[in-house]
Amino acid sequence: MAPLPHPARTPPASRAARPAVAAGRRIRYRIGNRRGLMMNIFADIRVLVIDALNAMTDAGALPRGLDLAAVAVEPPRDPAHGDMATNAAMVLAKPAGMKPRDIAQGLAERLSADPRITSAEVAGPGFLNLRLGTGQWRGVLRAAIAAGPAFGSVPKGHGERINVEFVSANPTGPMHVGHTRGAVFGDALANLLDFAGHEVTREYYVNDGGAQVDVLARSAFERYREAHGLEPQISEGLYPGDYLIPVGEALKARFGDSLLDLPEADWLDRIRDIAIAEMMDMIRADLELVGVRMDVYSSERALYGTGRIEAAIARLDQAGLIYEGVLEPPKGKLPDDWEPREQTLFRSTSYGDDVDRPVRKSDGRWTYFAPDIAYHWEKIDRGFDQLIDIFGADHGGYVKRMQAAVAALSNGRVPLDVKLIQLVRLFKNGEPFKMSKRAGTFVTLRDVVEQAGRDVTRFHMLTRKNDAALDFDFAKVLEQSKDNPVWYVQYANARINSVLARAAEAGVDTSDAALAGADLDLIEHPAELALARRIAEWPRTVDIAARAHEPHRIAFYLYDLASDLHALWNRGNDDQTLRFVQDGDPATTAAKMALVRSVAVVIAAGLGILGVTPAKEMR
């Protein structure tokens, strides 16, 4: 799991620092526990449990002042235990000074009075197992059909304003595989948070302020010379990729031969600006290929000369967090050219970092960190309730200092969660895959998408937790088999589509309006109701995935849902009554169509979050 976004300690200098961001409390917003907001039936029943506990308190059956935050209502691991279980009695036993079973018994009596609850039994160490009337599950199906792809989503107005910064690749070349995973992850996370009711801004921080864009300019200049028939001097340290050849042509078209004999100082700025613009156009086009569109592009370069970097550092200075000093040499491997030098340092150790970090180099120029501090301060200023940064795993060492800066600049008000994206290992038929089609040394995003397709690429890259390495086999991701989750989910959707068409041919009205009005009491087989329960878990899955910032949970849920659908489908082979289309019985067929339509609705919603297009048929 991701580390806490908050510092372990608050700065001694700043008493204003809010302890409100309680340590360990990563999730501060409350969603899903408002009745009906997400159509999350687990949250609904939790409200019921909380109400019952409060009633018990009023009646003197429980002491006052109990903290009910830990009370949970969850699906039990074993379906035989019922539909839901609550841990309320066990959690409250100690603070209430009572026996768990006594609390559970009292709670059971009150809950039994609710028409939705058909049974409440005390079990094990104090679990309260609940069974709901089958009508509850049928209600879920109706809600799903009525809501359509919005089923499980939270209406706007209750969420937070969240900034998701991702990709932020250097504008020095095309995007490669690693960027692809980060792009897909960030976009899916943004979709997920949006679905969960938050106001999300997708943002790209353009690292156009450092030395590497000067290298880009020099590389482009060589291609410009090449465009004039001269031999390019791609010396060590310049970017060799042939993607700069068209940039050279563009420069020729723009400047003719006027720059050819000028010293670097006379062309560097102009060429750099154009080259960066060209690279960003290329990156935007690459992002389009995987269906990613940013809301905001923020430029590092634009921060220089505005005083904003100075202001950010000054603010830290006022808090006593900036000083001139000399760092200890790093332990272990000592850099060859290490010598003690005085730098301007940020006291990030006050916020749990390992060492203080330089913001200004010994030559007086800003480090990369300084504009990044200013940039994050700007994001805080723009009023976001929460910041999320998505980095490659090789930037893990950067996390603590960034969180320290954000904590200091926001007085601990704005949490920064940093998601690290592990590397992607490419294979083809199990063999490690190397390709250098257009960029010299790496496999580009374009290479991947052209071979695997956008939907397959996106889905597959979301089938692993972000902090676990991902194997991407060009052959396997295109395989049409059960062990390929992409295909398996799409296949489920195609089957539903197929069966809906068959029902329509048989004269059943399969419009959503008609299905929502179908007599769902005709759905009564345990296997069918089990599928309905799975559908009921969708809003809860969204809630949990959004809180954890883990879109891969959506992909796994969809696989489970598809698996249930396929299983039920197959049972129809043995048991005619479980077939979805019941010849000569339009009422039952309609009810079953409502069931499968609900599955399709959830698949559409889930794939929508992942940014994958549902397939109507498999070819």
Next chain:
RNA sequence: GCACCCGUAGCUCAGCUGGAUAGAGCGCUGCCCUCCGAAGGCAGAGGCCAGGGGUUCGAAUCCCUUCGGGUGCGCCA
């Protein structure tokens, strides 16, 4: 040396912010196609959740520690 991430079935991985008897796919064993799409389905075998301590009603999950793998460690971004 320090920090962060990871360690779950033979393999690849989930595990719902601490819940009941730890799950899926592949592989293995045995069944199932005159039948809505069998490019599938059902059942079974397979686990000291890396090891050891701790916290509590309860730990794969939280804390400490050891071991093993990855990443990073001033004036790159």
